Amino acid sequence: MKKLHSYTRAYKKISEFRRDAVSGEWILLVEERHLRPGARDLPEPKKRKLIPKKTCLFENPQKHGSGPPILWHPHPSESASQNAKDWFVQVVANKYPAVVPHHICPKDTRYGPYLSRDGIGFHEVIITRDHERTIADMTTAEVDVLVRTYQERYVSIENEPCIKYILIFHNHGERAGASITHPHSQLIALPIIPPDVKRSLRGSEKYFQKHNTCAHCAELAFEKKQKKRIIYTNKKFTVLAPFASRVSFEIRIFPNKHASHFEVIGKEERMFLADALRVTMKKLQKGISDPDYNFFIHTAPAQSDGVDYYHWHLEILPRISTWAGVELGTGIEVVAFLPEETAGILRKIKAYYGASSA
Numbered sequence: 001m002k003k004l005h006s007y008t009r010a011y012k013k014i015s016e017f018r019r020d021a022v023s024g025e026w027i028l029l030v031e032e033r034h035l036r037p038g039a040r041d042l043p044e045p046k047k048r049k050l051i052p053k054k055t056c057l058f059e060n061p062q063k064h065g066s067g068p069p070i071l072w073h074p075h076p077s078e079s080a081s082q083n084a085k086d087w088f089v090q091v092v093a094n095k096y097p098a099v100v101p102h103h104i105c106p107k108d109t110r111y112g113p114y115l116s117r118d119g120i121g122f123h124e125v126i127i128t129r130d131h132e133r134t135i136a137d138m139t140t141a142e143v144d145v146l147v148r149t150y151q152e153r154y155v156s157i158e159n160e161p162c163i164k165y166i167l168i169f170h171n172h173g174e175r176a177g178a179s180i181t182h183p184h185s186q187l188i189a190l191p192i193i194p195p196d197v198k199r200s201l202r203g204s205e206k207y208f209q210k211h212n213t214c215a216h217c218a219e220l221a222f223e224k225k226q227k228k229r230i231i232y233t234n235k236k237f238t239v240l241a242p243f244a245s246r247v248s249f250e251i252r253i254f255p256n257k258h259a260s261h262f263e264v265i266g267k268e269e270r271m272f273l274a275d276a277l278r279v280t281m282k283k284l285q286k287g288i289s290d291p292d293y294n295f296f297i298h299t300a301p302a303q304s305d306g307v308d309y310y311h312w313h314l315e316i317l318p319r320i321s322t323w324a325g326v327e328l329g330t331g332i333e334v335v336a337f338l339p340e341e342t343a344g345i346l347r348k349i350k351a352y353y354g355a356s357s358a
């Protein structure tokens, strides 16, 4: 056997690889004092640079050529209003879509060793009325209207031909790719199942076959016993920092009751989801200086059967760090904040409604 370098004989642990139970992927957590300088820098608590209201395209989307709303809801306090001018949430087609609607499913084309398919689908923008108030600043009833809109758009698109997957997501801040600062979410319906979702489905199925239980249900049961990585719970949802967090301050929101499809949640459960989402966003805003983030709902593919092993959830990925060589070359982020630390920090943050409440 080749002789080991002398410095490899003994070592002191400074980092830890952790593997996710579902994706099977590894991440690397590095102890604070061994990180490169700046790796643990939190975003500066500063006022965000907002596009002025005057030039904001989302103040009145119709005036800016968006066409009538595909769907709208009034503010929950005026829930009876029939006047579209009273919109609190409205959905419009994305003016710069990544995919476009279709009437017939396109055929795949062979091109040498490759395959191509036309980019068909739906790409919508879900806008909330206020120019500045983000989910963190909303009431639970307001967030519920937003989540209801997600659900209703999902349900009306899922039966469209050739749609395989519907992703609902939200970008907050420049680093998260939000080009318009006015708060909005998006829905993109695709003719393929995205690779990340495919991996999750496969991982969940494999775990189920091996252990005869859902991987996320096992994760939830373990985390509830351990209590180290739980951030918040209500009657129907659990918010936690995943054991194998892919980025610092990663958060996931799980329904306590096993279900594979997000869109079938009932009214009561939806209100608890709105509560969990609002509280989580408030904790992030107050506890980590309002970081840029992306969140998205991972649910089973549209109209899919036989995916009972899958447990839908919401993933929140704050965009604090910059990917350098290690990250780009390996796909593994060097995570600077332990999930246990994340949960500890965020658990303590009070998340009452109101911007200035303690």
Ligand SMILES: [Zn+2]
Residues within 6 Å of the ligand: 053, 056, 057, 058, 059, 130, 131, 132, 182
């Ligand atoms: Zn605006």
Ligand SMILES: [Zn+2]
Residues within 6 Å of the ligand: 214, 215, 216, 217, 218, 257, 258, 259, 310, 311
């Ligand atoms: Zn489950």
